Amino acid sequence: MLIRIIYLSTAVGPQTTTMTSAILKSAQTWNRANGITGVLCQGQGVFLQALEGERSAVTQLYSRIYADQRHTNVEMLHCESIVKRRYENWSMALVSLSDVDPATKIEWPEFDPYSATGMLVMARIDDLLATGSVIEGLSS
């Protein structure tokens, strides 16, 4: 059974390109080997990630990510079973949430991403993908 989840977390420390590269390196091996597709949005002090795949694989990966010390306050925003993947072309697409560029700066309700609903967040992620905001990523 396929599922998609979306979670939100707060970065511990600065979100450097070194950190992003290390995350993508893990994803490159594990996600491809385990049929995971998705999108990682990072910036503005937060991570937002959509993960799709077999329920057992997504659950296993989420537990590992949840325990990762590079972020905290990990909250599940959305979880659904799916028949078709939304991010099928990406083992992990990377989108930068800019503090300055209005095109990629997400204005959260009352400026708090933790108050946004999962559906709103998924819509914003899709907007970012549709407007070509993927800065790099791993094709599936």
Ligand SMILES: Cc1cc2nc3c(=O)[nH]c(=O)nc-3n(C[C@H](O)[C@H](O)[C@H](O)COP(=O)(O)O)c2cc1C
């Ligand atoms: C925001 C964030 C997103 C991550 N996304 C993935 C991912 O998609 N795939 C993956 O294998 N690891 C991902 N990781 C890394 C895992 O948390 C973990 O460090 C990695 O899988 C290695 O786990 P291990 O040290 O237990 O072997 C992510 C980490 C963070 C902080």
